[in-house]
Amino acid sequence: MRKKPIVSLMLTVALLFAVVAPVGARTPEEILADTQYLYDQIDLLEKSGQSYNADVSSVFVDLNQLADKTITEVVYSPTYTDTKTFQIPQLFTQQQAEQKLIQYVLGNIANVYRAEPLNTEISGKIYDSQQSVAFYVYGPQTIQAIDEIYLGIPNCFPIEYDRSSGTSKAKTPITYPVAEEVVEKIDTPEAKELLQKIARTAIFTINNTTFALNNETVTMDVSPYVKDNRTYVPVRYLAYAIGVKESDITWVQDTQRVTITHNDTTVTMTIGSKTMLVNDTPIEMDVAPEITDGRTMLPARWLTEALGADIEWNQEATQATITVQEQ
Structure with a gap:
């Protein structure tokens, strides 16, 4: 041979x-x-x-x-x-x-x-x-x-x-x-x-309580939706899709503020406010985070891009694909 x-x-x-x-x-x-x-x-x-x-x-x-x-x-x-x-x-x-x-x-x-x-x-x-x-x-x-x-x-x-x-x-x-x-x-x-350095890809589908993360199917307790032409995703699942640990997500009830830390970036959003803080630098969004069915929902594109990931929208499939690129 x-x-x-x-x-x-x-x-x-x-x-x-x-x-x-x-x-x-x-x-x-x-x-x-x-x-x-x-x-x-x-x-x-x-x-x-x-x-x-x-x-x-x-x-x-x-x-x-x-x-x-x-x-x-x-x-x-x-x-x-x-x-x-x-x-x-x-x-x-x-x-x-x-x-x-x-x-x-x-x-x-x-x-x-x-x-x-x-x-x-x-x-x-x-x-x-x-x-x-x-x-x-x-x-x-x-x-x-x-x-x-x-x-x-x-x-x-x-x-x-x-x-x-x-x-x-x-x-x-x-x-x-x-x-x-x-x-x-x-x-x-x-x-x-x-x-x-390991790429992650998550696919969220509008009005679907599951999303695909690499080769895994993850079940959520609330589904993403579109409002004012922006995709809203529950904060904990969106963060998890990007690779944020549970311990790096902080919610303060009194101020209605959520803080997410990933690598060297800290993002803070406040319910009802269009101002997002990225490492304490204010950035104006065109929509505001909100609470739906008792869950904090964040505009996916704003958070995703702030944390260094990519997001693409497929109108026909009504899906948002989030990718954390290899470095």
């Missing part, structure tokens, strides 16, 4: 590193040692005809039915094995499909998981004779990285990349729901820095 050389993270230097390991992460020597260990384990797995061992798990992507726009992926790990078959939106050659997979996993997911505090290595290998691509994972977050890959691969084929600047960056934000869930539970400066 002829095998192409390992397609490793080292080769993604030519791609855009969306996440760079911050100060306090593993040393270059430690990263190199972990990477070499993963390479050695892959060699051992191939010689023994195995797909995983106690340290390394893998996801194999079968491209044999590519002509029918059908792809199968299989997880191999000590904790579970699973298989998923799915359809892709258009025909790709084998080389194009391989490029899509490598770009998505090694150019995006691997950069997130390599960073502190996840410290997990991902490598890839193309097997021409089997018409498949394999991704191998080693590190403290192996199962989480495997889940991220397995969850994301079916959605990676429509992603387009902008290479005009000599690097490669996804034209639409890529989300990492598994990594985000892990990092949110870690209270370190490195975890907070990484969390800021």
